Amino acid sequence: MRIGDVARRAGVSTRALRYYEEQGLLTSERSHGGQRTYPESAVERVRLIQQFFAAGLPSRTIAQLLPCVDAGHGSAEALELLATERDRITAAMAGLAAARDALDRIIDIAGHPTPEHCPALREPAWAPDAASAPVSA
Structure with missing residues (x-):
């Protein structure tokens, strides 16, 4: 899925997605043309990141919490x-x-x-x- 598709479906800007990548909150692969591509699961992950931000958590804290999310336990x-x-x-x-x-x-x-x-x-x-x-x- 391309960056614009993820942004539209998750309700964020493409700039936000780039920021999430810079902070280590989200990963993408690059196409042969250098464009970012994301798995379908990226939409759900971005929504989760948004919930963390809405709860007042800074990106460095979110980055520390995401491994627990990925592992499925706190x-x-x-x-x-x-x-x-x-x-x-x-x-x-x-x-x-x-x-x-x-x-x-x-x-x-x-x-x-x-x-x-x-x-x-x-x-x-x-x-x-x-x-x-x-x-x-």
């Missing part, structure tokens, strides 16, 4: 790797939640400014006093 190392990735994603989510909460506070302050948060609402420190006021004749 390993303790694969499960540990998945748990580590889940922890990484959970930490990233906590960081995003903290950023969202900080932005919510800024939005609230912008919508309801107070002298505490907005220097323009404070009494100017340079306010003239009676001693420095100009004298009229």
